[in-house]
Amino acid sequence: MGKNITIVDIAKETGLSVATVSRVLNRHSSVREETRRKVIETASRLGYQENYLAKGLSTMAGNMIGMLIPDIRTPFYGRIFSECERIALEKGYVLALCNSFNNLKRETHFYTHLLAQHAGGVIQIGGSLDRQIIPPQLYNQIKSTAEKIPVITSVPVEDSECRCVYVDNARCMRTLLEYLIKLGHRKIAFVGGRSNVKSTVEKRQAYYDVLKEHEIREAIISEGNYGQEDGYFAVKKLFRQKFPPTAVIAITDICAIGVIQALNEMGLRCGTDVSVVSFDNTYIAEMLEPELTSVSTDYEILSETIINTMIDMIEKRETRDVYDIPLMFSIRNSCTSPF
Amino acid sequence: MGKNITIVDIAKETGLSVATVSRVLNRHSSVREETRRKVIETASRLGYQENYLAKGLSTMAGNMIGMLIPDIRTPFYGRIFSECERIALEKGYVLALCNSFNNLKRETHFYTHLLAQHAGGVIQIGGSLDRQIIPPQLYNQIKSTAEKIPVITSVPVEDSECRCVYVDNARCMRTLLEYLIKLGHRKIAFVGGRSNVKSTVEKRQAYYDVLKEHEIREAIISEGNYGQEDGYFAVKKLFRQKFPPTAVIAITDICAIGVIQALNEMGLRCGTDVSVVSFDNTYIAEMLEPELTSVSTDYEILSETIINTMIDMIEKRETRDVYDIPLMFSIRNSCTSPF
DNA sequence: TTGTATGCGTTATCAG
DNA sequence: CTGATAACGCATACAA
Numbered sequence: 001m002g003k004n005i006t007i008v009d010i011a012k013e014t015g016l017s018v019a020t021v022s023r024v025l026n027r028h029s030s031v032r033e034e035t036r037r038k039v040i041e042t043a044s045r046l047g048y049q050e051n052y053l054a055k056g057l058s059t060m061a062g063n064m065i066g067m068l069i070p071d072i073r074t075p076f077y078g079r080i081f082s083e084c085e086r087i088a089l090e091k092g093y094v095l096a097l098c099n100s101f102n103n104l105k106r107e108t109h110f111y112t113h114l115l116a117q118h119a120g121g122v123i124q125i126g127g128s129l130d131r132q133i134i135p136p137q138l139y140n141q142i143k144s145t146a147e148k149i150p151v152i153t154s155v156p157v158e159d160s161e162c163r164c165v166y167v168d169n170a171r172c173m174r175t176l177l178e179y180l181i182k183l184g185h186r187k188i189a190f191v192g193g194r195s196n197v198k199s200t201v202e203k204r205q206a207y208y209d210v211l212k213e214h215e216i217r218e219a220i221i222s223e224g225n226y227g228q229e230d231g232y233f234a235v236k237k238l239f240r241q242k243f244p245p246t247a248v249i250a251i252t253d254i255c256a257i258g259v260i261q262a263l264n265e266m267g268l269r270c271g272t273d274v275s276v277v278s279f280d281n282t283y284i285a286e287m288l289e290p291e292l293t294s295v296s297t298d299y300e301i302l303s304e305t306i307i308n309t310m311i312d313m314i315e316k317r318e319t320r321d322v323y324d325i326p327l328m329f330s331i332r333n334s335c336t337s338p339f
Numbered sequence: 340m341g342k343n344i345t346i347v348d349i350a351k352e353t354g355l356s357v358a359t360v361s362r363v364l365n366r367h368s369s370v371r372e373e374t375r376r377k378v379i380e381t382a383s384r385l386g387y388q389e390n391y392l393a394k395g396l397s398t399m400a401g402n403m404i405g406m407l408i409p410d411i412r413t414p415f416y417g418r419i420f421s422e423c424e425r426i427a428l429e430k431g432y433v434l435a436l437c438n439s440f441n442n443l444k445r446e447t448h449f450y451t452h453l454l455a456q457h458a459g460g461v462i463q464i465g466g467s468l469d470r471q472i473i474p475p476q477l478y479n480q481i482k483s484t485a486e487k488i489p490v491i492t493s494v495p496v497e498d499s500e501c502r503c504v505y506v507d508n509a510r511c512m513r514t515l516l517e518y519l520i521k522l523g524h525r526k527i528a529f530v531g532g533r534s535n536v537k538s539t540v541e542k543r544q545a546y547y548d549v550l551k552e553h554e555i556r557e558a559i560i561s562e563g564n565y566g567q568e569d570g571y572f573a574v575k576k577l578f579r580q581k582f583p584p585t586a587v588i589a590i591t592d593i594c595a596i597g598v599i600q601a602l603n604e605m606g607l608r609c610g611t612d613v614s615v616v617s618f619d620n621t622y623i624a625e626m627l628e629p630e631l632t633s634v635s636t637d638y639e640i641l642s643e644t645i646i647n648t649m650i651d652m653i654e655k656r657e658t659r660d661v662y663d664i665p666l667m668f669s670i671r672n673s674c675t676s677p678f
Numbered sequence: 679t680t681g682t683a684t685g686c687g688t689t690a691t692c693a694g
Numbered sequence: 695c696t697g698a699t700a701a702c703g704c705a706t707a708c709a710a
Contacts, residue, residue, distance in 0.1 A: 032679060
């Protein structure tokens with residue numbers, strides 16, 4: 001357990017004061033080049049490692065950023081987190097992750113923890129934030145947290161200091177639907193998703209809007225959850241009818257798996273008999289047979305925006321809400337014209 | 340930005356000293372019940388929140404635990420992390436996650452960071468740790484880190500203070516293979532996995548061992564990576580022969596997806612014509628058609644062991660290496676007798 | 679440009 | 695059982 005090297009040691013060694021050493025280490029301009037070099041040299045010679053705890057205690061802002069998402073095991077959140085983590089580490093920040101499992105208690109608990117650590121900031125994507133009305137308990141927690149440390153959310157939080165990096169669900173739906181309509185589909189089902197989830201509601205609304213714009217009367221919606229079985233049972237139900245849909249929009253790639261399975265069981269082939277598209281555009285889409293046409297926000301740009309905004313907030317630069325992350329629309333071979 | 344409530348405030352409010360307040364808050368025995376109650380009461384009345392930074396600076400041990408894994412997006416690591424995170428949060432610890440992507444630089448970088456934060460500890464599973472010979476750069480980093488904060492690894496690290504929570508790959512392979520042999524299979528292929536990865540080598544060795552025990556001469560191994568395409572191409576190659584295997588062991592669930600796809604394309608049906616099993620037993624196994632027989636370490640017990648051991652180390656209790664985590668062997672419907 | 683002194687919130691070591 | 699006070703490592707306002 002060798003004693004830790006501190007700036008005091010460096011100060012002693014160089015004959016300078018801790019203040020000067022500190023200035024050098026933080027790239028504070030006003031310091032002579034010679035002393036600067038001397039400090040750098042002895043720092044690395046002694047094997048100095050900065051102590052973030054002390055730094056944090058002094059500045060009241062750690063270099064750990066908390067990320068709160070519903071479930072890292074889903075390909076969607078897994079992808080977002082991984083991109084964010086990669087960028088953050090490059091910039092000298094560490095990401096702490098919490099699966100909320102949409103559990104309000106876990107969410108507020110996590111905020112409390114991060115606050116207690118004076119974390120650099122918190123990022124929340126989805127979860128209870130994605131309810132039609134944000135639960136007051138969470139709302140208050142976010143609001144009071146945002147007064148002390150930077151907070152970024154995937155949804156605007158009114159009357160708070162949060163920044164919002166918005167995922168445009170409506171635009172995603174529009175892209176998918178217009179693509180199918182252009183192929184000639186008129187009977188298009190939208191499968192999966194709960195109606196108390198904001199992102200889903202936004203997708204539904206866009207679904208109705210676009211149908212209307214194209215004067216398509218028939219909306220076919222099957223509510224459910226976001227899993228494979230939801231796609232499966234929806235298809236089983238929907239395709240029992242006389243004039244079944246010719247195309248299906250699945251709420252997630254995972255949901256699409258179920259759609260395709262059910263289709264197969266009914267002797268229908270995805271990509272020829274029925275067109276299938278999905279949200280999220282994760283590796284699952286490329287894994288299926290046939291490969292799925294899918295849409296999502298551009299993960300890299302989204303993640304970069306989130307992290308950069310967060311760091312700007314931490315380092316007290318100007319920031320703005322972001323509503324215009326580009327989409328990633330990948331046309332593969334799960335669709336054809338219905339004729 | 341309301342000023343933070345500290346123990347000093349509580350001390351003032353109660354007329355006690357900070358020392359006493361601190362003692363109460365840390366359940367240090369010797370303190371009168373009455374003063375104890377008074378402290379607790381005013382603490383909650385004032386809305387006191389402990390400051391982990393200050394605490395950490397004082398004790399030189401934070402409540403953040405770092406977890407270093409190859410890639411959270413894989414179902415295997417996603418599952419392990421999620422279980423660990425759930426348990427850790429319950430016990431008051433936060434998990435910071437780093438995807439190493441098997442990149443040595445990222446790995447050592449992460450250790451450096453955690454050290455600088457005086458993290459509670461570090462857990463590394465797989466990655467460069469899983470090479471036949473641990474790269475010296477990483478070895479040194481682990482060794483020196485372990486001298487300062489608790490470190491747990493999935494593989495024993497010789498001559499260091501790490502604790503090891505071992506995942507018994509050989510036993511997993513044995514379980515799978517003996518199951519297939521009992522069903523009557525004699526031509527069993529083992530598909531996927533690189534030969535510079537320790538866990539894979541252990542599986543291979545067990546594969547040879549068990550075959551030998553059952554006097555099966557023919558070992559059929561197809562090296563590759565751990566993805567879907569590796570399973571796919573392996574089958575395409577292996578099943579071109581006159582007497583193809585009657586069973587396939589895939590190195591991961593994901594790899595098995597490719598196996599099944601290739602089989603389908605060749606007009607062979609998994610579960611009737613060919614038996615398929617895999618490692619990892621993730622949700623993917625239940626998602627496939629037919630559902631896959633699969634084996635892994637029991638995730639819950641593994642994760643609980645890891646976190647409990649870590650916390651014991653942090654709180655300086657006795658610990659021991661763990662080599663006997665039970666397995667989770669799920670027999671589903673991807674296998675039959677070959678006759 | 680550099681140094682001095684103080685604070686950040688806790689824990690821990692001594693005394694009482 | 696309780697209280698003063700010195701660390702812990704760093705940043706920074708104020709002086710020089």
